[in-house]
Amino acid sequence: MSELLEMKGIQKSFNDSPVLKDVEFTVKQGEVHALMGENGAGKSTLIKILTGIYPKDGGQIFWEGKAVDINSRSDASKLGIGVIYQELSLIPTLTVAQNIMLGKEKAIKGILQSNKMKLDVEELIQKYNFRIKADAVVETLTIAERQVVEILKALSENSKLIIMDEPTASLSAKESESLFGIIEQLKQQGVSIIYISHRLEEVYRLSDRLTVLRDGVRVAVLEKEEIIPEDVIRLMIGKDLSEATASNNLRVSDKRVLLKVKNLKRKGVFKNISFEIHEGEIVGFAGLIGAGRTEVMRCIYGADPYDSGEILFEDKPVSKTISKNIKAGFGLVPEDRRNQGFTPLLSIEKNIALTNYDTIASHGIVNRAKEKEYGNTMVEKLNIKPGNSQIPVGNLSGGNQQKAVLGKWLSRDLKLLIIDEPTAGIDIGAKDEIYKIIENLAENGTAVIMVSSDLQELLRVSQRVIVMRKGEICAEFSEGRITQEHILMAESGILTKGGNEDEK
């Protein structure tokens, strides 16, 4: 295999602080090359230089052996570098075919050849054996399907190298599985892939080589046979990580029942939802994307209406108004951090204040000193970096943003915390910290409902695991030991355990 891409001595600084120091990075033809590193290690910056978004301060890029200048996104795509972004960049109201042909429409004398374009796209879909319709409108597709469209878009530009940044962050296990199949297929066709992911097990499974960055320095390049999970983690964070057990000792709490959900139903979304949550308990909710977990949680929290059923909190019906539930001791760390979790332009302290005005303000006037104090306390307690509560949350890294969102609730007398995908797109170090925060809360009596698609996380943190499938609870694990296989089987409907017997 020959070198497709060689980046040599890449340098980049922002405001005099170096982000990349003399970084070397090579990709061979037809290989999956994983780029690993904690948040802030310089992965994104390196990719942005490669795709022409940032100019480099120093170094050289060779493409198929020739020195090249990449000054813009279009320079990169002309060479054959395609990117699948973390935030997908499709136009929701256009069809799959229209999105793929965007900017390279086929026209005769200015008249669009819609049918021809559709056929071309269908051919492309068949060539790679994807299951997707060329005339489907993108907004009707699932996130996983949209990702396929992005990949098709890159392939239609004859990309020789596709960069995938956290491609499985919002995919369920099954959807990820089909993505891995696609990656395998692309590899066989000679396409190279740069794979960036925080999900280590994927990386070990997929990658042919692996480059580790730490603090802007390339610390290692490993061949497939050299990749040992513990080593990679050590290289990434520079120290040993207290690896949690993969399986878990489950138990039913003997403390009093805090939340009781009975036969909750929302037409077309979920039905027959019944479960109980005890004080000080961490209950994991597993399931594929679209199983209805987030939707159930939003109803409990008061964000969405439901059609029938009962939700009791401390034996009293739960209000349908969010602010009343917050007063009663509810908290929510939502699924989509960027769009639902925080206000990016506001500082950490002002974001934290949003849920605490009942104590920070009196008669509608904000007490600045108190607000600062709350902010500083949380920055210190949660180790939010950089340690300054005046920085806009939008400028923080993913892990620190999530800590700030958590910080909105930790000043309160929190009785029930619903946390949805707590560590999506977050590096290992911050993950560990967030788990500790959750565990601490539970030890102090707060009940935690954790919705997660990360099986390791579910096993590591939860004391019970409830599995949802197609809008219903299909299994509950509350004793003994379970493994990822158990949850996977339940999610896909092979295994049922403890769920509702009287369903239908």
Add this chain to the structure above:
Amino acid sequence: MKNNNLNIKTIFNKSQKLWILVVVMIILTVLQPGVFLTFANMKSILLSISIYGIMVCGTIFPILLGGIDLSVGAVAAAAGAFTVVQIVNSGYTNQGVIIGVCGGLLLGIIVGLVHGVIVTRFNVPPFLITLATQNIVYGVAQLLTGNNVIACMEPKLFAFLGGERVLGVPFSVWIMIFMALISYVLLNKTVFGRSIYAVGGNAEACFLSGIKSKTIIVLAYVASGFTAAMAGIVLASMNRQAIAKAAQGYDNFVLTALVVGGASLMGGEGTITGAIWGAFLVGVISNGLRLLGVASDYHGIIKCIVIIAAVALDANIRYKKSGLQKKSLFFKKNKAQA
């Protein structure tokens, strides 16, 4: 001390456009020595901006939410007309002034309430609803005045609002300063103000944080209607007359002042200090052009060119700060980078 320092720095950082104001003022001072930079001239600039300066104090709220209020000029005209008609009908009594002013302000509040309710209840885009009410309210102003100019020189109490001087400064300027202070306090010291910035920055996150976004939105439009009505009443007093076209073009002045002052039309960003400075810049440019003897036909053209330059410069600085590779739409890049 240090805090103070930081404030000035952040103001300038947040809106480099303010440097334009300083530059324009220096140029005018040099070109018109002893005329431009005098107390009397500054007062006249302040007087000329006081009407839309008052409006800005309320209209900033919907702008911060990412909304807009295009009806302020029409509301001002209708409120001024209502007040004058009341005074005339009452036989120019002080009681008529009080009823007229209260009624005028109430009219502004009601229009704002309608905006807020329609925006939050029926999800009509603010641009559309306020454009529609602009025409409706303008129609109301025409009906109130019977499409005539209604003069109103009496009583003294009414003339005071727009004409009298207190400590040598026109009363309308004091009203502007007072409203700006209230606006500043609301935006910076209260939960309401914080919520405005937060909802403007991310409405969904605020909803999930238990903030009553809909109430906040309604109040923002009420504030805008209220200040528009207040400005209209002061304007009527200043002109000693009511006319349906009284505040024509003021919607533009208000938006210009806000945008030049650093407010983002996408919401979440902007300060009242910036908005007042923006209004001042517009006033300074008009004043300068008049002092330099430029024919009034050119005023609008030149004013807008300066404003575009200011906004473009600011956008450019922000873009550079973001660290992105500079793209030029017009020139091909030379292969200078080796």
